[in-house]
Amino acid sequence: MSATTAAKKKLSVPFDYDKYLRPGKLPHIWCPGCGHGIVLKSLLRAIDKSGLTKDEICMVSGIGCSSRTPGYVDFNTLHTLHGRALAYATGVKLAKPELNVIIVTGDGDALAIGGNHFIHTCRRNIDMTILVYSNFIYGMTGGQFSPTTPVGALSNTSRYGNIEPVFDCCDLAKASGATFVARGTAYHTLELERTLLAAIKHKGTSVVEIIDECPVYYGRNNKFKSVTQMMEDIEKNGTVSVKQADKLPPEKVQGKLLRGILHQVERPEYCEGYEKLIAKAQGKG
Amino acid sequence: MAGNKVKRLIQGNEACAEGALYAGCRFFGGYPITPSTEIAEILSVRLPRVGGKFIQMEDEIASIAAITGASLAGLKSLTATSGPGFSLKQEGIGYACLAEVPCVIVNVMRGGPSTGYPTGPSQSDVMQAKWGTHGDHPVVALVPSTVPEILSETVRAFNLAEEYRTPVFILYDEIVGHMREAVTLPEPGELEIIDRAKPTCAPEEYHPYDTNYDVPPLAAYGEGYRFHITGLNHREDGFPTNDSALIEEGIKRIIDKIEKNKDKILKNEEYLVDGADIVVFAFGSSARSARFAVNKAREKGIKAGLLKPLTLWPFPEETVRKAAKGAKAIIVPEMNLGQIIYEVERCAKGVEVAGINRVDGEPINPAQILEAIEKFS
Incomplete structure (x- = not known):
C-alpha cells in the first residue's frame, strides 16, 4: 500500500465526534460560516489522539463566541467571566x-480585558493549553474592533478604519515566557490538529493562536463577498507555514503570519515547582 | 495550667490565618494589600506545610477567580483583601454567588474611597458587601470584633460557605486586624468543621443545581462528574437558559437558601440589652468602645446595653426589633458616615435612632458613645 493510499484510507474512517x-x-x-466549529473538530481529534480521558480534561473559557465551546463538550467544564478564564484555570x-x-x-477575551492574566500565566509556565481564537473582532457584542x-x-x-496597531499574540506569549507557542488556522485543519496535539502534550504553558473567520461581523464590515473568500484570504494572503517560510523569497513571507510551532523550550x-516547595516546607526538600 | 491548650498572643490577621487552617482551608489566592497582607504572608508559609497551595496572583481580580477555580476543584479556598481590592473583586464575587461556589473573602477595612487611608481603620465597606456586585444575590457577612472572634468567625465563615455553597465575607476593621490579644487555639475536634455535601448519585444523573435541594451537592472537577459551571443564568443541569421562569426560579433559590436558614446563620451577642433604655448597636472595633461606654453608663445608673452582631448580613432584623421594643433610643456608632444605621432604623420604627460617625481614620472612642447614651437617657 502506497503512502497516499494509506493516508486516504485513514481519512476515510469517520471520526466519532459525538x-x-x-x-x-x-x-x-x-x-x-463561523470558523469555531471547524476548530472544535480539530481540537476533538487532537484530544482523541492525546489519549486523555474525558474525566482528565478540564476546559475553561471566558466570555465571547469561542468561549461557549465548553458548554458543548463532555469534559469538566467552566465558563467564567470576560477575560478571566486563565485566572480561574x-x-x-x-x-x-x-x-x-x-x-x-478569543482575541478580545485573552488579549484585551484578559491581557494581564495572559502575560502572567505565560510567565508562570503553568501546564495549561491556551487556545486563542483570533477572528479580528468582538463577535458576541456585535462587531467591535x-x-x-x-x-x-x-x-x-x-x-473610519482601525488606527490601533495589533498585538501579535504569539510574540506576546513568547516574550511573556510561554514555553510552547504556535499558530494555526481554521483553513489548515489537519495541521491545526497536529499543532493542538503537540500543544496539549507540551509540559508548561502552551499558547496556540488560531486564525479563524467571522463572516458576519468582520467579513461584512470589510467587504468579503463570502466565507470561502475569507478562508482563501487566510490561506493565500494571511499566513505561511513556518516550515516553508525559510525557503520562500522574503516578499512572499513579509506581512504574513507564520503557522506551525513557532517556539518550544523547556x-x-x-x-x-510548587510540589518541590511543599517538600521544602515539610522539611523533605 | 488547665489542660494542654496553647494560649498565644497573636494579631487579628494571624488569627484569621489560624482559623482558616483549622477550618481546612487548603488554597489561598491573593494580592498584596494593606492592611490584610499578613494573612497572605502567614498562609504562604503555613499552607504548603499541610499540603495546601498558596498563590500570589497578578491582581485582585485574578485572586477571586483563582479561589473560585480551586474551590470547584474541591479545595476550601480563601482570599484576603481591603477596600480597593474588594471593589475589584466584585464581579468575581457575583460569579461565585450565581455559580454557587463556596469560598471565603476577608476584607480588612481601611479608609476610602479610592486608595484613601491604607493604614487607617474604617467600617465603610459594609454596604458594598451587601450591594457591591451587580444583580440580586445572597450575602453572608461576619463581623468579628476581637482577635479570638476573628479565629472562631473564620472557622464559621468556612462552615457557612461549605454548608450553603456560597461566598462568605469576613469584614473587620484595621484596628482589630492589627490588634494583638491572647487567643486559645482550639484543639482538633473542638470546633465543628463542615464540609460541602458531595453528590452520591451516578455521574449521568448529576445536576449541579438540582432543585430538589435548597443547597445542591457540589461535585469536584476530576471526580467523574463532568459537570458544567457558568456565570450565565442556568438550568438545574448547569447549562445556560433564556427561559424566564427558570431564570427567576434560579435567582430566588440562591437568595432563599440563605433567607430560609437565617436562624442558623445569624449570631449576635447581647450585653445588658434586656430592659435597656438605651441600646448601642455596634460591630467590629466600635463594639469594643461601645461595651466600655455601656459599663460606664451602668455605673452612672443608666440602663444601657450593647447589641453586637457577629453576622451583619443577613441583617439581624428580629433581634433589632426586639431590642427596640421598650427602648428609648438606639445608638449606632460606625466608622463611616452612616451606613448600617439605615438598616437599624428600618427595624426599629418609632424609636429614636442616632448615629455616631467618623471617617478620620481614628476609632470611635468610648467617651463619644457615653455622651450619646447620656443625651438620650
Whole structure:
C-alpha cells in the first residue's frame, strides 16, 4: 500500500465526534460560516489522539463566541467571566494538577480585558493549553474592533478604519515566557490538529493562536463577498507555514503570519515547582 | 495550667490565618494589600506545610477567580483583601454567588474611597458587601470584633460557605486586624468543621443545581462528574437558559437558601440589652468602645446595653426589633458616615435612632458613645 493510499484510507474512517460532544447541547450558537466549529473538530481529534480521558480534561473559557465551546463538550467544564478564564484555570490546575486544563478564549477575551492574566500565566509556565481564537473582532457584542483587528480594518467601532496597531499574540506569549507557542488556522485543519496535539502534550504553558473567520461581523464590515473568500484570504494572503517560510523569497513571507510551532523550550513548570516547595516546607526538600 | 491548650498572643490577621487552617482551608489566592497582607504572608508559609497551595496572583481580580477555580476543584479556598481590592473583586464575587461556589473573602477595612487611608481603620465597606456586585444575590457577612472572634468567625465563615455553597465575607476593621490579644487555639475536634455535601448519585444523573435541594451537592472537577459551571443564568443541569421562569426560579433559590436558614446563620451577642433604655448597636472595633461606654453608663445608673452582631448580613432584623421594643433610643456608632444605621432604623420604627460617625481614620472612642447614651437617657 502506497503512502497516499494509506493516508486516504485513514481519512476515510469517520471520526466519532459525538464521543466528545454532550448529547442534546447542539445546535451551537455560532453563525453560519463561523470558523469555531471547524476548530472544535480539530481540537476533538487532537484530544482523541492525546489519549486523555474525558474525566482528565478540564476546559475553561471566558466570555465571547469561542468561549461557549465548553458548554458543548463532555469534559469538566467552566465558563467564567470576560477575560478571566486563565485566572480561574490557574486555580483549578494548582488545586488539582492531575487535570489537563485547556482554555478556550478569543482575541478580545485573552488579549484585551484578559491581557494581564495572559502575560502572567505565560510567565508562570503553568501546564495549561491556551487556545486563542483570533477572528479580528468582538463577535458576541456585535462587531467591535479588537487587539488583533488589522490597522485600517472596519468594524462597528472603527467606521473610519482601525488606527490601533495589533498585538501579535504569539510574540506576546513568547516574550511573556510561554514555553510552547504556535499558530494555526481554521483553513489548515489537519495541521491545526497536529499543532493542538503537540500543544496539549507540551509540559508548561502552551499558547496556540488560531486564525479563524467571522463572516458576519468582520467579513461584512470589510467587504468579503463570502466565507470561502475569507478562508482563501487566510490561506493565500494571511499566513505561511513556518516550515516553508525559510525557503520562500522574503516578499512572499513579509506581512504574513507564520503557522506551525513557532517556539518550544523547556523550563520548570509551575505546579511541579510548587510540589518541590511543599517538600521544602515539610522539611523533605 | 488547665489542660494542654496553647494560649498565644497573636494579631487579628494571624488569627484569621489560624482559623482558616483549622477550618481546612487548603488554597489561598491573593494580592498584596494593606492592611490584610499578613494573612497572605502567614498562609504562604503555613499552607504548603499541610499540603495546601498558596498563590500570589497578578491582581485582585485574578485572586477571586483563582479561589473560585480551586474551590470547584474541591479545595476550601480563601482570599484576603481591603477596600480597593474588594471593589475589584466584585464581579468575581457575583460569579461565585450565581455559580454557587463556596469560598471565603476577608476584607480588612481601611479608609476610602479610592486608595484613601491604607493604614487607617474604617467600617465603610459594609454596604458594598451587601450591594457591591451587580444583580440580586445572597450575602453572608461576619463581623468579628476581637482577635479570638476573628479565629472562631473564620472557622464559621468556612462552615457557612461549605454548608450553603456560597461566598462568605469576613469584614473587620484595621484596628482589630492589627490588634494583638491572647487567643486559645482550639484543639482538633473542638470546633465543628463542615464540609460541602458531595453528590452520591451516578455521574449521568448529576445536576449541579438540582432543585430538589435548597443547597445542591457540589461535585469536584476530576471526580467523574463532568459537570458544567457558568456565570450565565442556568438550568438545574448547569447549562445556560433564556427561559424566564427558570431564570427567576434560579435567582430566588440562591437568595432563599440563605433567607430560609437565617436562624442558623445569624449570631449576635447581647450585653445588658434586656430592659435597656438605651441600646448601642455596634460591630467590629466600635463594639469594643461601645461595651466600655455601656459599663460606664451602668455605673452612672443608666440602663444601657450593647447589641453586637457577629453576622451583619443577613441583617439581624428580629433581634433589632426586639431590642427596640421598650427602648428609648438606639445608638449606632460606625466608622463611616452612616451606613448600617439605615438598616437599624428600618427595624426599629418609632424609636429614636442616632448615629455616631467618623471617617478620620481614628476609632470611635468610648467617651463619644457615653455622651450619646447620656443625651438620650
